[in-house]
Amino acid sequence: MPFWSLGSIGAVVASGYMGGYTDESFRPAQPLTRAEAISALDRALGVLYNQKGTYGPLLTTTTVEGNVTLTTQEITLKNMIITGDLYLSAGIEAGQLSLDNVQVLGTVKIKGGTELYLSPETQLNTVVIDTPVAVRGEGVIQKAYINSSDVTLATQPESIEIAEGVTDLLIEEEEPEASEEPGDEASEVEEEAKNSFASGYPRVSGIQTDRLDLVSPIRADKIYTLSQDIIIKWQQKKRFAGLYLWNCLTGGEGSL
Incomplete structure (x- = not known):
């Protein structure tokens, strides 16, 4: 057996694609x-899905x-544990493939398709991406090897390796939700300031003041800042600032 072939043959045997003869020779x-x-191809491909549809049990795993090998688009694998590798073949045309509560113990090798959706329960050990693709959803990816440009990942893998020359890799991150905790006065003030002018209060082009430490005069494009500053003082000064705001907006007409 040539020395140069030992690594490849060892990998083929370790993967179970070839096992040699009964006398334990390889020939x-x-x-x-x-x-x-x-026989070797059948072992390498494993379970083959080449028709659109959903595969896997509804309630159990x-x-x-x-x-497992997928050769066409619009396939969903559901409630599966795959002990070997999952192949997305190069022949897959544009379309979505979905993994719904799927655990792949081997390697996911993406060579075709344009979008792969991972449900939050999906866990992938290793993903090798050799083609432009968007990996969507909230599934967990332990390791990712990026060998192609124009790749989008919705979640950050725990470790990632990018081949030389790869460009346009996008890792999307969800924007943090706005705080709604009690006592978040800054958020309340900002919202109140926006509502004050949206509700039809008169616009103010300039205000003279020596009591609330506001800059004067104020241009019309600074009205929002004025409104926010006044409301901040309103919360601090209570009744005094409320009366002042009313006088500013109404010209002193009426009562608060």
Whole structure:
């Protein structure tokens, strides 16, 4: 057996694609028969899904021993544990593939398709991306190897390696939700300031003041800042600032 072939043959044997003969020999120089080739390919491909649809049990979880290969778009795998690798073949045209509560113990190898959706319950050990693709959803990716440009990941893998020359890699992050905790006066003041002018109060082009420490005069494009500052003082000065604001907006007419 040539020395240069030892690594490749070892990987093939370790993956279970070839097992040698009954006498534990490998015979690399012997021509491969048609039956042996079919057997090796069958082991490599594992379970083959080549029709659109949803595969997997509805309520329970099933374990698929070995590899799984997808060769067309619009396929959903559901409630599965795949002990081997998951292949998204290069022949897959534009379309979405979905993994719903799927755990892949081996490697997910993406060579085709344009979008892969991962449900929050999906867990992928290793993902190798060799084609432009968008990986959506909230599933967990432990390791990612990016070998192609124009790749989008919705979640940050725990570790990532990017091949040399790869460009346009986008890792999306959700914007943090606005705080709604009690006592967040800044948020309340800002919202109140916006509502004060949205509700039809008269606009003010300039105000003279020596009691609330506001800059004067104020241009019309600074009205929002004025409103916010007044409301801040309003919360601090209570009745006094409320009366002052009323006088500013109404010209002293009426009562508060």
